Amino acid sequence: MTTDTHMASAELGDTIIKIDELNKWYGQFHVLKDINLDVKRGERIVICGPSGSGKSTLIRCINRLETHQEGSIVVDGIELTEDTKHINDIRREVGMVFQHFNLFPHLTVLENCTLAPIWVRKSPKREAEDIAMRYLERVKIPEQANKYPGQLSGGQQQRVAIARSLCMNPRVMLFDEPTSALDPEMIAEVLDVMVGLAEDGMTMLCVTHEMGFARKVANRVIFMDGGQIVEQNQPEEFFNNPQNDRTQLFLSQILQH
Amino acid sequence: MSEVKIFVPAPDRLPPSNTLGPIAWVRENLFGSIISSIATLLFFYLFFSYVPPFLEWALIKANWTGTDRSVCEANTAGACWTFINVRLEQILFGLYFASKPEELWRPTLIFVLFFALLLPLLFERTPGKKWLSIILLGVFPVVFYFIVYGGSFGIPQSNTTQWGGFLLTFALAFVGILLALPIGILLALGRRSEMPVIRSICVIYIEFWRGTPLITILFMASVMLPLFFPAGVEFDKVVRAMIGITMFQSAYTAEAVRGGLAAIPKGQAEAAMALGLGYWRRTVFITLPQALKISIPSIVNTFIALFKDTSLVSIIGLLDLLNMAQTAARSVEWKGYDIEGYLFAGFIYWAFCYGMSRYSQNLEQKLDTDRRN
Numbered sequence A: 001m002t003t004d005t006h007m008a009s010a011e012l013g014d015t016i017i018k019i020d021e022l023n024k025w026y027g028q029f030h031v032l033k034d035i036n037l038d039v040k041r042g043e044r045i046v047i048c049g050p051s052g053s054g055k056s057t058l059i060r061c062i063n064r065l066e067t068h069q070e071g072s073i074v075v076d077g078i079e080l081t082e083d084t085k086h087i088n089d090i091r092r093e094v095g096m097v098f099q100h101f102n103l104f105p106h107l108t109v110l111e112n113c114t115l116a117p118i119w120v121r122k123s124p125k126r127e128a129e130d131i132a133m134r135y136l137e138r139v140k141i142p143e144q145a146n147k148y149p150g151q152l153s154g155g156q157q158q159r160v161a162i163a164r165s166l167c168m169n170p171r172v173m174l175f176d177e178p179t180s181a182l183d184p185e186m187i188a189e190v191l192d193v194m195v196g197l198a199e200d201g202m203t204m205l206c207v208t209h210e211m212g213f214a215r216k217v218a219n220r221v222i223f224m225d226g227g228q229i230v231e232q233n234q235p236e237e238f239f240n241n242p243q244n245d246r247t248q249l250f251l252s253q254i255l256q257h
Numbered sequence B: 001m002s003e004v005k006i007f008v009p010a011p012d013r014l015p016p017s018n019t020l021g022p023i024a025w026v027r028e029n030l031f032g033s034i035i036s037s038i039a040t041l042l043f044f045y046l047f048f049s050y051v052p053p054f055l056e057w058a059l060i061k062a063n064w065t066g067t068d069r070s071v072c073e074a075n076t077a078g079a080c081w082t083f084i085n086v087r088l089e090q091i092l093f094g095l096y097f098a099s100k101p102e103e104l105w106r107p108t109l110i111f112v113l114f115f116a117l118l119l120p121l122l123f124e125r126t127p128g129k130k131w132l133s134i135i136l137l138g139v140f141p142v143v144f145y146f147i148v149y150g151g152s153f154g155i156p157q158s159n160t161t162q163w164g165g166f167l168l169t170f171a172l173a174f175v176g177i178l179l180a181l182p183i184g185i186l187l188a189l190g191r192r193s194e195m196p197v198i199r200s201i202c203v204i205y206i207e208f209w210r211g212t213p214l215i216t217i218l219f220m221a222s223v224m225l226p227l228f229f230p231a232g233v234e235f236d237k238v239v240r241a242m243i244g245i246t247m248f249q250s251a252y253t254a255e256a257v258r259g260g261l262a263a264i265p266k267g268q269a270e271a272a273m274a275l276g277l278g279y280w281r282r283t284v285f286i287t288l289p290q291a292l293k294i295s296i297p298s299i300v301n302t303f304i305a306l307f308k309d310t311s312l313v314s315i316i317g318l319l320d321l322l323n324m325a326q327t328a329a330r331s332v333e334w335k336g337y338d339i340e341g342y343l344f345a346g347f348i349y350w351a352f353c354y355g356m357s358r359y360s361q362n363l364e365q366k367l368d369t370d371r372r373n
Helices: A006-011 A055-063 A084-093 A111-118 A125-138 A154-166 A185-200 A212-219 A234-238 A245-255 B022-027 B033-061 B070-074 B080-084 B090-096 B103-121 B129-149 B165-191 B197-209 B214-223 B237-262 B266-274 B279-316 B321-327 B339-369
Strands: A015-026 A028-041 A044-048 A068-075 A094-097 A172-176 A203-207 A219-223 A228-233
Touching: A015 B080, A028 A055, A028 A203, A028 A228, A044 A212, A044 B197, A055 A172, A068 B197, A084 A094, A094 A154, A111 A125, A111 A154, A125 A154, A125 A203, A154 A185, A172 B266, A185 A203, A185 A212, A212 A234, A219 A234, A219 A245, A228 A234, A228 A245, A234 B214, B022 B103, B022 B129, B033 B165, B080 B090, B080 B339, B090 B103, B090 B165, B090 B321, B090 B339, B103 B129, B103 B165, B129 B165, B165 B237, B165 B321, B197 B214, B197 B237, B214 B237, B214 B279, B266 B279, B266 B339, B279 B321, B279 B339, B321 B339
Parallel strands: A044 A203, A044 A219, A094 A172, A172 A203
Antiparallel strands: A015 A028, A015 A068, A219 A228
């Protein structure tokens, strides 16, 4: 394993996510093994690996969509425990974007974006709507605000999902394969939005196989297999000079095409 | 750069004339094949041999006026609606109100009020629908209690054992539906709870009430319920029937709602969790509205079944719409006019059930946001 000192680290802040000796099982199946990961404020991490390697499970542990059995996760100074209050405190600060968007189909785009700010952040409705419109403009679909998700294309839906998360003004954004369910033409419009977020200094953990995106914005690329972190490095080193044979095999397979 | 070709759409033409018009429609749809032609002819034969004679009996030659059976006995070729006309108060409002002309305004006012609140709700553009619904579901039952039951504000208390007819059917069904929906929703949520104790309680409740016939429940409500209370505590018969029906109905509603909840993708709750919404907000804003929308047909199905099942209260000696019509047709004055009584009762049941069915279809269409591509 190489150290994570690289050129961008000078700009990074203090540790916002600290994962120590994390272990998780699904029944008998050991899905995450001794994971240690520190994420600095402003850091952008891309996590890749074969399917079943535990990468989605890892980021889902960070906002407690999955529970872990051993080890600790501390997000912004709050440790994740059974305590529902702590869990909701953390979820408020951590946004998540899903592979299948998971927009609320019975609410309009605008309502999707204002529901949590109004009920969780207790923002006044007008203010929540103003903020929502601002983020919808940022993801370039303000004109769709009063439509229902079912009327939008996949790429538009995923951009709404990003705007919905941003409306909560999160400190960290988790992306769980955000472009895997999209047609090629739509991947670009979603990645553009994500690059824009990265440029604004958002702390991001992104499970994706978009290696172009990783090269462009990541401070660090993590490769996982069999529930373990096999290798992590800054993108240039990671792609050009992978240290582990498993990483080399994986990269040779996904970069071949 | 080479010259770009400009696309000009070709003008639209009319379809061939032999595929248009009523004759083409009849040929295509009614006589399209041999089997289709036979079915068409058979249908018309049956239709014309049964429907006109029925209409002639029920409408054209029917007796509408008069005050006793002599009118009907003079003309036996038509239905005797005179019977319904004379006994209308009894069939609609029951014996208590039918025997006291000075109190008839009470049930009349209640139904006028009910329809005045309900009808505007059926139209898309009515303003303030939210308030109308709240009044209908929250205030109306209270008004019903004070007007129909009485006992305060100078309104004489009515004897519930003499409640009957459509008024009783309506009261039982309205209370059953009104209480069963929220209880059913809570039971459905409880059955999907992660807490084993709550889950077990809900499963036992649902399976017990669902596995017992309504007749048995009504029997138990009338015979066994008093055993659980100290001697002297008198439970009103109608209240007992309402409790029994609500218990029974809530188990069915719970299963209909659970079906809807099970159909909501896990990602919906996860997305709500990820935004920091707690269990109740997640349920109220995200999962439940979608689940209820999916389960509208099956919920309304159980409501329609309940509306008709209220006639089982005859088992504990209450005379609802059906039984009151039957009773009236067996009275000395009107003996032999059972058919008219059943037809009238059947028509009222049908009108209400069909109304519920249409309303649910409307609601489904209106709430269909996710497939509006």
